[in-house]
Amino acid sequence: MSDQTATKPALDFTPPRSGLAALQLRDAWHLLPWGIAIAFYFYADGFHSFGTNVLIMVLFTLSLDLALGYAGIITLGHAAFFGIGAYTAGVVAVHMTTDPIAGLILATILAGILGVLTGMLILHTQGVAMFMLTLAIASMFYEVANQWRSVTGGDDGLTVPRSAPLLAYFGFAGFRFDFRGMTGYLYTLSVVFVWFVIAWRIVKSPFGRSLDGIRQNPRRMRAIGTPVWWRLVAMYGISAAMAGTAGGLQAQATRLVGLTSLELQLSGIVAVMLVLGGERRLYGAFLGAVFFMAVQDWAAAVNPVYWMFVIGGLLMAVVLFLEGGLMGLLDKIFGMFAGKRVENAQPSSNEVKAGEVKTGDAK
Amino acid sequence: MLLFTILLDGIAYGMVLFLISVGLTVTMGLMRVVNLAHGSFAMLGGYLSSVMIRHYGVPFIWSTLGAAIVCGLIGGLAELTIYRPLYRKGDLAQVLLTFGMIFVSIAAMTLLFGPTPVAESMPKWLEGQIDLGFRTYPSYRLFLIGVGTLLAIVLYFIIERSLFGARLRAAVDDPGMARALGINVNLLFTLTFIGGCALAGFGGAIGAGILPIEPFYALKYLVLFLVVVVIGGLGSFRGSLAAALSVGILDTAGKYLVPQLGSFLLWFIVFGLLLWRPNGLLPPKSAT
Amino acid sequence: MKKLVGVLAGAAFLASAASAQAEVIKIGLIASFSGAFAVWGQQFRQSVEAYQKVNGKSVDGHEIQFIFRDNGGADPAKSRQLAEELILREKVKFITGFELTPNALAVAELITEAKIPTVIFNAATSMITRSSPYFVRTSMTVQQYVAPLPTWAVKEGGIKTAYTVVSDYAPGHDAEEIFIKNFEAAGGKILGKDRIPLNVTDFAPYIERAGASGAQAVYVFIPAGAPSVSLVREFAKRGLKDKGVKLLAGGEVQEIFLPAIGDDVIGTISSAHYTETNTNPENILLRKTLVEMFGKDATPDMGTVGAWDGTKLIYEAIKQFGPKITGDQFVNFAKGRKWDSPRGPVMIDPVERDIIQQVYMRRVEKRDGKLVNIDFFTSGMVKDPWKEARPAGK
Secondary structure, eight states: OHHHHHHSOOOOOSOOOOSGGGOOGGGGGGHHHHHHHHHHHHHOTTOHHHHHHHHHHHHHHHHHIIIIIISOOOOSOTHHHHHHHHHHHHHHHHHTOOOHHHHHHHHHHHHHHHHHHHHHHHTTOOHHHHHHHHHHHHHHHHHHHHHOHHHHOGGGOEEOOOOOOBTOOTTOOOBOOOTTOHHHHHHHHHHHHHHHHHHHHHHHSHHHHHHHHHHHOHHHHHHTTOOHHHHHHHHHHHHHHHHHHHHHHHHHHHSEEOGGGGOHHHHHHHHHHHHHHOTTOSHHHHHHHHHHHHHHHHHHHHOSSSHHHHHHHHHHHHHHHOTTHHHHHHHHHHHHHHTSOOOOSSOOTTOOOTTOOOSSOOO | OHHHHHHHHHHHHHHHHHHHHHHHHHHHHHHOOOOTTHHHHHHHHHHHHHHHHHHHOOOHHHHHHHHHHHHHHHHHHHIIIIIGGGTTSOHHHHHHHHHHHHHHHHHHHHHHHOSSOOOOOOOGGGTSEEEOSSSEEEHHHHHHHHHHHHHHHHHHIIIIISHHHHHHHHHHHOHHHHHHTTOOHHHHHHHHHHHHHHHHHHHHHHTTTTSOOOTTHHHHTHHHHHHHHHHHOTTOHHHHHHHHHHHHHHHHHHHHHOGGGTTHHHHHHHHHHHHHOTTOSSOOGGGO | OHHHHHHHHHHHHHHHHHHSOOOEEEEEEEEOSSSTTHHHHHHHHHHHHHHHHHHOSEETTEEEEEEEEEOOSSOHHHHHHHHHHHHHTSOOSEEEEOSSHHHHHTTHHHHHHHTOOEEESSOOOGGGGGSOTTEEESSOOHHHHHTHHHHHHHHTSOOOEEEEEEESSHHHHHHHHHHHHHHHHTTOEEEEEEEEOTTOOOOHHHHHHHHHTTOSEEEEEOOTTHHHHHHHHHHHHTTTTTTTOEEEESGGGOGGGHHHHOGGGTTOEEEESOOTTOOOHHHHHHHHHHHHHHOTTOOOOHHHHHHHHHHHHHHHHHHHHOTTOOHHHHHHHHTTOEEEETTEEEEEOTTTOOEEEEEEEEEEEEETTEEEEEEEEEEEEEOOHHHHHSOTTO
16 A cells, blocks of 8 residues: 555645735636626526525535545535535524524534534544445434424425525615525625635645645654544534535525435435546536536436436446546646646545455554 | 344344345455445346246246346446446545446336336235244245345355355455465456345345335435445455344334334444444454 | 306407417426336326327417426425426426425425416325415315225224324325324224334334234325335235234325235225226226327326326416416416316315315225226215314414
């Protein structure tokens, strides 16, 4: 195992750039995705609620990228935090306040706390045991939501009242959430932007870099004195909080929370979006979620019965033929234009030898 | 009395889980492939058997064996074409590819057989009740317990007592060393995969009375199969038997005694167990 | 005089409709086309397509276009998103479908805001139509078709004790309520009751508990599809039938599911608002068309008949008001409307927008090698008892 990683390029020790001062002209392409998202607001009449849902999935996928992509925590239960966030925002709106931001903050905090607590328990393990534990946690949450009808509505779902106007503080009338979902779209976009900036700063920080190391070789990182477990727990907590925000946004946008927000299928689909877009790229979450949702929307419109053929086939094709996802594909295309081979940004954590034991931590 | 009923129901349920999961534990243990599509093979077995019975008049037992053979062959084919390239990739790629296969298989079965569960096709001699002295009990469930026990014994001899089994266990414990000793690990992989899929197909066909065959089968019961495999310990034959029976009994007992908890109890115990023993109850030597 | 005005108005509409440009009227249909309840989507779709085959794909030259959307099962959030997309993007005039109650309730607020009339083809919890003035239901309510069953069981069936097993969601609670109420009112005794979460797949424990209670009959209510088939099979296999315990059911033993359950189901008593073997001319037409279009195994069920009548209602409303029909026009048109459905005579309640219809008691029998339900008792026109017990405005 150590031989294999040794042949890969060592950790990137170039100091992380951060802050506005470090921005250069060649970073201008960052404007592109956000510009498209804003243009969508003005030109996509009738598609705003669809756009809002896409943005929510972008945020959810981004949260998984932090945990799975950057920290290498293989989870099949990330829907647990999405669902917790959704139910929290829903319950807050029903029983406490319909102020959207208050609900969202509580959803984020609660999901984050649960992320830290469960992370502390499960992050000692590895591989299959770890993903089964994440699955078990999500399933427990699901069963609790299913049985606790008085709060969650069980199979009937929880109906959430419409949010109060946005930013209606200090006598300001605020922005009303309209039927067409235009305000909701901008609100969601702003939240996604804030989280994106936070995620960007995190992965470029020394903390983020140390997780890079942990993912590639936890033993060495431990040997050089990194508190591996705490770093993983911290990242898992941040990721869970972000997933909670996404869930909270969904509750406010759809105004209905169902058990499907806690299901295995959702956890699976968000992983699909991440791999489709490309891991450890941040913008991969954008590409993956947008592409997946668009394909799903199109396939379901063409034939509501067999859209699973399309999604399943797409998934298989990406794994077999499109390593690095859509972002990897873009790299290759731009690389051809630039006339040089684009180096693989980071060695893939997916390359594990068949013989390697990854069933559990041997301690 | 009630406890005895729970025990019987739980064991019958557990035997079906065992038959289907044992193939998965060996493939996951041996090849380190996280094969989520395993349930699709069980589903396929169920469909094949029902088609054989209803359209070609094949007797029940022969239809389950036929389903096992066809599933084994398809599994072998899939191993050579789809799974081979996966061995080099990591857990995540495997999880996703096989997740994709589940979707495709669900859509394919809906297309071929429609969304309703397939017709009941048990023979007459399995439909009745058997008098156990203190109560009558469905003969089908007793039959399952019998078949499960028989197969467990056969598998025990194959895996723990034969040369093939010795090689298999060697390859599970240390594939590199096994190769160095001249064991054809690739061939072993293919054969094991065929065996695993055949067992899944057989389990799906014979257990159709407990886990009804319908297109969503592949996804619906997947988590249960995974639980059995992981609790038992990857690659551990004895572990998967113990885990399947415990899951079967536990889930049944939970529903009898505290129905309001649903499956929470099962998941809670799975959670605790994996924290306590991440490698499962009876892991093979390599993992400890 | 009134009639004359009506005729004149109708003629004027016809004239205006003919002179106007032919338009495409879009109708959204939301249901499960995948997942455990996918059979509903299939039945709705077959029914709509059969109706369009018989009555044409256009009304007065205006094309009627159905847009099918899959919600994948009990997924209220998804259903709401789909409804929103259908309204805002596809600009549908009507929304239809809805196999399960949570999915229908999820769109109530939305259709009220958008004033989009929504015809429910199945979802059967009583309160749904109270949640929006734009809901019209052409299927049934749970309490409506369950109501005669417990009374019959005690008075005619000689059953004195029963155990209820229902799905733990709104319609299940409705069914449990009316069954226990009428059963006890008739002098029977309930020995126990269980509620099963929708995602449960192994029913042995519940059936065993019911059997152990010693009740003479077990009443089950569980949404029709893969789960209901498992449950009824398990009942048969447990030997409860051999011990003389009766199974009382409803939609679980519709003809379409009988082959999947097997011969054990023979003798099961159920009540329903539609019996597939009835000889109403409309029903014969429906069955013939289904078989012509979808093969000899195509079988109508509650979903089929709900969709058939719902489509008929929309067609007739469009015939009267043309392509510019508004939500209020449609709802007012539907209120008090009577027609002959494949199930028998029906009427839309002018106040509650729910259907008023007969309920049939049936027994599963084998005729010509085929498992079918045979009527042995027909009730009068039944209004929804839940709403009777809870007058509007309370």
